[in-house]
Amino acid sequence: MENQQTSLKPAPRQTGHFRWPLRRRVQLVFFILTLAVGVQFAIFVFQAGELSAITVQRPPGVEGFLPIGALMGFKLFFTTGTWDPVHPAAMVILGFAALISFGLRKSFCGWVCPVGTLSEWMWQLGQRWFGRNFRLPIWADYLLRAVKYVLLGFFVWAILKMDRATIEVFIHSPYYQMSDVKMLHFFTRMTAFTAGVLIFLIAVSVFIKNFWCRYLCPYGALMGILAFFGPTRIRRHADNCIHCGKCARQCPYNLPVDQKTKIFSPECSGCMECVRVCPVPNTLELKTFGLWQTVWSTASVAVVILGLFFGSIYLARVTGHWQGNVKYDAFRLRLKQVDGPGKISSGIRGQSQ
Numbered sequence: 001m002e003n004q005q006t007s008l009k010p011a012p013r014q015t016g017h018f019r020w021p022l023r024r025r026v027q028l029v030f031f032i033l034t035l036a037v038g039v040q041f042a043i044f045v046f047q048a049g050e051l052s053a054i055t056v057q058r059p060p061g062v063e064g065f066l067p068i069g070a071l072m073g074f075k076l077f078f079t080t081g082t083w084d085p086v087h088p089a090a091m092v093i094l095g096f097a098a099l100i101s102f103g104l105r106k107s108f109c110g111w112v113c114p115v116g117t118l119s120e121w122m123w124q125l126g127q128r129w130f131g132r133n134f135r136l137p138i139w140a141d142y143l144l145r146a147v148k149y150v151l152l153g154f155f156v157w158a159i160l161k162m163d164r165a166t167i168e169v170f171i172h173s174p175y176y177q178m179s180d181v182k183m184l185h186f187f188t189r190m191t192a193f194t195a196g197v198l199i200f201l202i203a204v205s206v207f208i209k210n211f212w213c214r215y216l217c218p219y220g221a222l223m224g225i226l227a228f229f230g231p232t233r234i235r236r237h238a239d240n241c242i243h244c245g246k247c248a249r250q251c252p253y254n255l256p257v258d259q260k261t262k263i264f265s266p267e268c269s270g271c272m273e274c275v276r277v278c279p280v281p282n283t284l285e286l287k288t289f290g291l292w293q294t295v296w297s298t299a300s301v302a303v304v305i306l307g308l309f310f311g312s313i314y315l316a317r318v319t320g321h322w323q324g325n326v327k328y329d330a331f332r333l334r335l336k337q338v339d340g341p342g343k344i345s346s347g348i349r350g351q352s353q
Contacts, residue, residue, distance in 0.1 A: 022298050023110070023271055026306065027117040034114040037061040042188070045181055048332050058331070060089035060322050065183050067219050069176060070094035071159050076167050085325045086171055087180070092316045100305055101223035102230040104286075104296075109213055109220050110252070110269025111305050116213050116220075120252060122205035134207050135254060144215040145267075152218035152225075177326050178334050185338075210252055214267065224266030231289040232296075234263040234274060240283040247274035247284060257284065272298045 020028075041062045047054045063069075066087055073084035073091045084091055097108035109116045123133050136144070162170075170176055186194070205211045213220050236247075238261060247257040253267040257274045270286065276298060278284045286296035316322035326334075 021273075021276060022302055023273070024120075026111055026302050027120070030112050031114045031117045033061075034064075038184075041180070042184060045184060045335070048328065049335050051332065054328060058324075060087075060324065061093070062180050062183075063087045063090035063324075064093040066090040066179055067094055067222075068155055068159075069171075069179060071155065072162070072167050072170065075159055075162070076164065076171065079164050083321050084171055086177055087324055088321045089316065089324070092312055092321060096309055096312045097219075097223060098226055100308055102226040103288075104232055104301055104304065105230065105234075105268045105270030106220065106223045106227040106266065107270035107301065107305060108223050109217075110271040111302070112309070113213075113219075115217070116210070116269075118202075119205050119210045119213050122202060123207075123209045123252075126206035129206070133209050136208065148214075148216055148218050148221040151216070152221040155218060174334050174337065177330070178338055181335065181338060209254060214253060227268065227270075228264065228266040232270070233287055233289075234268060234270075235285050235287045236261055237283050237285075240280050242280055244279060246277045246279065250274055250277045270301065272296075272301060 037059045040059045044056050044058045069087055070090035101108045126133055201212050245258050250273045275284045285294045
């Protein structure tokens with residue numbers, strides 16, 4: 001059981017200069033890459049909508065924001081052997097996230113996800129402004145953490161109920177073809193209510209560590225389940241431990257690293273922060289079952305994550321599983337219909353041309 005306070009009270013104050021260790025530099029790389037993909041996609045959509053010359057390609061990486069479509073794609077793949085031809089990169093990115101989260105804890109959330117990175121920046125900002133973060137009472141923490149698993153369960157249940165024919169119709173529908181544009185419009189045509197919710201989530205993340213990731217993100221729930229059944233754990237050698245508590249205070253998810261011999265919690269993101277701040281060598285390690293020696297350091301984890309990420313993209317490109325098959329003319333036609341009443345809002349009624 002995680003070490004939680006019984007009431008809402010300040011977490012211990014942390015001192016020291018703000019630094020950018022290796023993991024945070026890797027996070028920054030992925031965050032900038034995500035922003036670049038978003039800007040490129042926005043330019044592409046603008047040029048397509050203006051019927052002007054398209055000077056930039058549609059970046060497939062934007063499909064990383066379509067995890068539900070990726071789950072449907074994987075169900076289709078496992079039942080028919082067919083890879084999603086419309087948004088194939090969504091399956092590649094979800095597959096990469098699942099692979100590293102199974103093998104290296106929930107490392108997609110702790111190293112790659114731009115939302116997770118932004119969330120970390122917010123609570124670190126809160127520490128700098130107020131000198132501390134806050135923890136919810138243990139009953140509230142467990143109750144709220146269940147929300148993301150309920151959301152994940154709903155999506156999985158809905159997809160499992162869909163038969164093969166229904167998924168095929170949906171994947172080839174005009175709605176699914178433009179689902180990435182719908183996601184773009186979520187940010188560029190934001191309603192006042194949506195803006196208010198986002199501002200609330202950002203504000204509360206300043207005070208409570210990783211509020212969105214810990215309590216509401218179904219994507220993170222899936223990665224956590226995979227990590228829980230994975231072979232890798234943070235391990236503490238109790239004989240060496242001096243019980244200074246630095247590891248627990250540094251943990252982004254408030255895990256009781258200083259009290260456990262192994263961390264089984266699905267919240268562990270493999271961030272290596274506890275290992276980094278431990279003052280006693282060979283006390284904390286990231287250990288994979290079946291490997292006799294400890295091979296994981298912050299640097300080796302970074303190399304594996306970056307290597308698998310760019311390697312997955314390269315393999316998907318050369319095998320034709322990265323770029324979707326929606327042609328520019330068809331994209332422009334569908335783009336005209338995005339705001340049309342009743343033309344593209346019904347996801348599984350229309351077939352692609």
